[in-house]
Amino acid sequence: MSNIAQIIVNIPTRSITKPFSYLIPAHLSFAAIGWRVLVPFGNRKIEGFIVGLEADNIPGLKSILDVLDDFPWFDNNMLETAKWLSNYYLCSLAEAMRLFIPGQSGIKTQKAYQIPQALDWEYTKALLSNKSQEYLILLAYINEHGPVTLTDLAKRFTSIAGMIKFCLQHKLIVTADTVSKRGKANSTMLIKLAVSREIAAQIEKALPKSKTAQRRLLKALLSTQELNTVELRSLAITQATVKKLAEQGLITICSVPVFRNSYAGAQSLATELTLTSEQRQALQHIIPAINTGAYTSFLIHGVTGSGKTQVYIQAAAEARRLDRQAIVLVPEIALTSQIVARFRTAFGDDVVVMHSKLSVGERYDAWRRLHAGQAGIVIGARSALFAPVSRLGLIIIDEEHEFTYKQEETPRYHAREVAAVRAKLAGATVLLGSATPAIETYYHALQGKHKLLPLNKRVDDIPMPAVTIVDMRQELAQGRRSVISLPLQTMLTEILARKEQAIILLNRRGYSTFVLCRECGHVLKCGHCDISLVYHAPTSILRCHYCQERHAVPDVCPECGSRYIRYFGAGTQKVEEALNGLFPLARIVRMDQDTTRGKLAHDKILAAFAAGSYDILLGTQMVAKGHDIPNVTAVGIISADTALNLPDFRAAEKTFALLTQAAGRAGRGSKPGRVVMQTYNPEHYAITAGAEHNYQEFYQQELSFRQQLGYPPYANLIKITVQANDETIVHRQANQAAAELTQSLAMAGAAIIGPFPAAVNKVKDIFRVNILIKTKDLPTITKQISTMSIANQKNIIIDIDPVNVL
Ligand SMILES: Nc1ncnc2c1ncn2[C@@H]1O[C@H](COP(=O)(O)OP(=O)(O)OP(=O)(O)O)[C@@H](O)[C@H]1O
Numbered sequence: 012m013s014n015i016a017q018i019i020v021n022i023p024t025r026s027i028t029k030p031f032s033y034l035i036p037a038h039l040s041f042a043a044i045g046w047r048v049l050v051p052f053g054n055r056k057i058e059g060f061i062v063g064l065e066a067d068n069i070p071g072l073k074s075i076l077d078v079l080d081d082f083p084w085f086d087n088n089m090l091e092t093a094k095w096l097s098n099y100y101l102c103s104l105a106e107a108m109r110l111f112i113p114g115q116s117g118i119k120t121q122k123a124y125q126i127p128q129a130l131d132w133e134y135t136k137a138l139l140s141n142k143s144q145e146y147l148i149l150l151a152y153i154n155e156h157g158p159v160t161l162t163d164l165a166k167r168f169t170s171i172a173g174m175i176k177f178c179l180q181h182k183l184i185v186t187a188d189t190v191s192k193r194g195k196a197n198s199t200m201l202i203k204l205a206v207s208r209e210i211a212a213q214i215e216k217a218l219p220k221s222k223t224a225q226r227r228l229l230k231a232l233l234s235t236q237e238l239n240t241v242e243l244r245s246l247a248i249t250q251a252t253v254k255k256l257a258e259q260g261l262i263t264i265c266s267v268p269v270f271r272n273s274y275a276g277a278q279s280l281a282t283e284l285t286l287t288s289e290q291r292q293a294l295q296h297i298i299p300a301i302n303t304g305a306y307t308s309f310l311i312h313g314v315t316g317s318g319k320t321q322v323y324i325q326a327a328a329e330a331r332r333l334d335r336q337a338i339v340l341v342p343e344i345a346l347t348s349q350i351v352a353r354f355r356t357a358f359g360d361d362v363v364v365m366h367s368k369l370s371v372g373e374r375y376d377a378w379r380r381l382h383a384g385q386a387g388i389v390i391g392a393r394s395a396l397f398a399p400v401s402r403l404g405l406i407i408i409d410e411e412h413e414f415t416y417k418q419e420e421t422p423r424y425h426a427r428e429v430a431a432v433r434a435k436l437a438g439a440t441v442l443l444g445s446a447t448p449a450i451e452t453y454y455h456a457l458q459g460k461h462k463l464l465p466l467n468k469r470v471d472d473i474p475m476p477a478v479t480i481v482d483m484r485q486e487l488a489q490g491r492r493s494v495i496s497l498p499l500q501t502m503l504t505e506i507l508a509r510k511e512q513a514i515i516l517l518n519r520r521g522y523s524t525f526v527l528c529r530e531c532g533h534v535l536k537c538g539h540c541d542i543s544l545v546y547h548a549p550t551s552i553l554r555c556h557y558c559q560e561r562h563a564v565p566d567v568c569p570e571c572g573s574r575y576i577r578y579f580g581a582g583t584q585k586v587e588e589a590l591n592g593l594f595p596l597a598r599i600v601r602m603d604q605d606t607t608r609g610k611l612a613h614d615k616i617l618a619a620f621a622a623g624s625y626d627i628l629l630g631t632q633m634v635a636k637g638h639d640i641p642n643v644t645a646v647g648i649i650s651a652d653t654a655l656n657l658p659d660f661r662a663a664e665k666t667f668a669l670l671t672q673a674a675g676r677a678g679r680g681s682k683p684g685r686v687v688m689q690t691y692n693p694e695h696y697a698i699t700a701g702a703e704h705n706y707q708e709f710y711q712q713e714l715s716f717r718q719q720l721g722y723p724p725y726a727n728l729i730k731i732t733v734q735a736n737d738e739t740i741v742h743r744q745a746n747q748a749a750a751e752l753t754q755s756l757a758m759a760g761a762a763i764i765g766p767f768p769a770a771v772n773k774v775k776d777i778f779r780v781n782i783l784i785k786t787k788d789l790p791t792i793t794k795q796i797s798t799m800s801i802a803n804q805k806n807i808i809i810d811i812d813p814v815n816v817l
């Protein structure tokens with residue numbers, strides 16, 4: 012019998028990574044690996060996870076206090092995934108395990124009071140003889156209900172603080188923590204008799220007169236079959252009474268969960284589709300793979316509007332037919348509603364929706380339904396990857412190139428990597444889908460890591476939209492300074508006249524950080540790194556984030572001598588004004604950070620636009636992706652190259668993906684689509700390939716650029732960020748760290764770049780300095796870093812495979 016548990020305690024300290032041993036008390040003997048428990052730690056009670064068992068008899072161990080769920084939360088695959096996460100991303104095992112628990116804060120402890128075990132009541136009465144009656148009433152209350160929280164007491168007693176102080180001083184009460192789980196399932200308790208009615212009746216009669224509450228409860232149960240929480244309350248029966256009878260084995264308590272459904276409103280569109288031949292071919296590879304029960308990974312490279320969702324649905328149907336569960340990841344909440352509607356049509360209540368805007372309670376319900384096998388498909392943002400599905404058969408990652416799949420806080424995981432790990436452990440199939448796969452993904456597909464399934468045509472042979480590139484330098488030369496070019500204006504005039512709809516994308520990322528000549532389109536770049544220089548407003552200095560070269564901002568363009576140099580950027584409001592000026596009758600709706608705060612606000616705006624309540628949808632990145640609105644025939648892109656000029660080696664990839672996705676919204680119905688792309692770089696390959704919907708061309712160019720500079724997929728990156736509220740300290744620490752890294756990693760073939768200040772080098776008064784490491788041997792390098800002092804410094808962030816290198 013193993014009665015000692017190895018427990019990972021959930022405390023946010025990277026240095027404590029080893030499990031602690033605790034005794035499993037007899038009444039919790041069922042607790043095994045995977046259970047979430049409550050343990051004493053120092054003078055606190057905290058959450059812990061059982062990760063191992065041992066049989067040794069170690070004297071003096073503390074005991075586990077309680078279990079926190081009524082089932083083991085982790086199965087072996089979840090546990091192994093967590094271990095992998097902690098190894099690969101250098102986070103603590105507890106941090107990795109927390110990903111699997113809904114709600115970040117876990118449990119909440121509250122100070123409470125109880126009567127000490129050996130309280131001498133005679134002495135107490137004597138002590139309180141000259142005090143008010145209230146004292147004894149208070150002690151009696153605590154005695155019956157303890158431990159009781161201060162909040163609870165304050166509701167019942169006036170001037171409670173003074174009484175508590177006195178009682179504590181004289182040791183009439185002691186403190187104890189009560190623990191409540193956050194995100195409790197919305198459940199109702201049901202009480203039933205655990206013994207026959209005859210025995211219950213006998214016991215009821217035999218109970219002493221003083222046990223009125225217990226007798227009341229038994230009597231009630233003898234007359235009705237079961238009692239719920241509301242009925243118990245109306246009988247004035249407390250939890251303590253219920254607990255006492257349960258402990259004596261007279262009654263059983265079961266909790267019946269009441270599940271919330273936040274997407275109950277998402278409408279279902281019942282349609283039966285005949286698959287296109289490309290969809291059918293893709294499924295001819297996917298379905299057998301799901302049936303083998305062995306890990307296989309596919310990349311569905313399907314142009315916009317090629318019907319990837321239908322392939323996902325058929326694949327999920329196959330997994331469900333085999334009674335296995337599916338996880339469907341989508342990049343953003345804004346995209347969730349349409350895909351949910353399609354899955355709901357196909358699978359009804361078997362679908363559970365998860366996203367970060369759900370309340371902790373809603374999330375907990377969803378988790379429990381999946382865990383209990385009451386639902387088989389979970390759709391959500393990256394965190395849905397950690398759903399407690401024990402019969403995992405399929406993981407779908409839609410728009411797999413999206414950067415939202417990377418978590419930008421510890422643990423800094425990428426969903427694509429974790430999906431592969433979970434799927435391998437479970438013998439599941441992975442489906443990655445995108446019109447613009449990440450360079451790394453496509454590269455790996457060509458190398459055989461993913462099987463490549465192309466969908467080259469839109470459904471029904473609908474043509475791809477025709478794209479016009481507008482050279483904004485020409486516009487300026489012709490004296491037009493508006494953010495809306497003439498071709499864009501003309502296109503909008505035409506489609507508005509035909510009562511069709513348009514989407515206008517303003518790519519605002521990197522607002523105002525790069526310097527552009529409006530005359531010739533020249534962007535100031537670093538001479539050594541082929542990367543735009545970043546304008547640092549406080550010091551008015553241009554700086555290369557890769558090699559640290561600095562420049563003063565020139566007065567005239569070094570390329571053409573023009574004085575018309577400016578920091579680039581235009582807000583959505585400004586574009587809205589311009590549109591209003593040109594089209595006073597058009598109904599325009601704006602969708603950006605400012606207008607999409609509330610829960611599901613994206614969906615509301617999109618639904619209204621889809622329903623035809625607006626003519627033009629204007630917004631940032633989020634208007635460009637995922638949705639399928641047949642009456643949208645025109646897409647305008649205000650500044651195609653904003654992202655291109657970020658000092659980020661992925662700038663071209665981001666630009667190409669955004670342009671392709673945005674253009675892909677046009678002409679998905681029976682009417683042909685048109686796109687106008689405004690740019691200062693009409694000959695850049697990201698723009699030209701984007702305009703031609705030519706992924707191959709883009710991929711080839713981009714790959715050779717990556718190869719020349721040794722960026723992913725030819726190497727892995729690690730970003731180390733040093734943070735401090737003092738600029739001198741942060742630089743000194745960063746220099747030390749860089750020196751330490753250089754010394755210990757140089758031999759292992761890693762290149763250290765930096766330190767250089769982060770693009771946003773001060774956030775909330777914290778200065779940030781980055782160091783980049785390039786390596787072809789990530790496992791060795793991370794292992795080495797994990798032994799270095801920087802791995803345990805609170806103010807140093809280690810980001811493996813960063814997507815944001817700024
Ligand atoms: N076999 C089919 N027959 C008819 N219509 C289909 C078929 N498959 C999909 N569709 C429809 O085609 C449209 C585009 O499909 P879907 O949204 O899945 O494309 P997608 O590949 O995900 O595009 P994007 O990458 O742009 O999001 C949808 O309206 C969908 O209902």
Ligand SMILES: [Zn+2]
Nearest residue numbers: 528531568571
């Ligand atoms: Zn110029």
Ligand SMILES: [Zn+2]
Nearest residue numbers: 537540555558
């Ligand atoms: Zn440089």
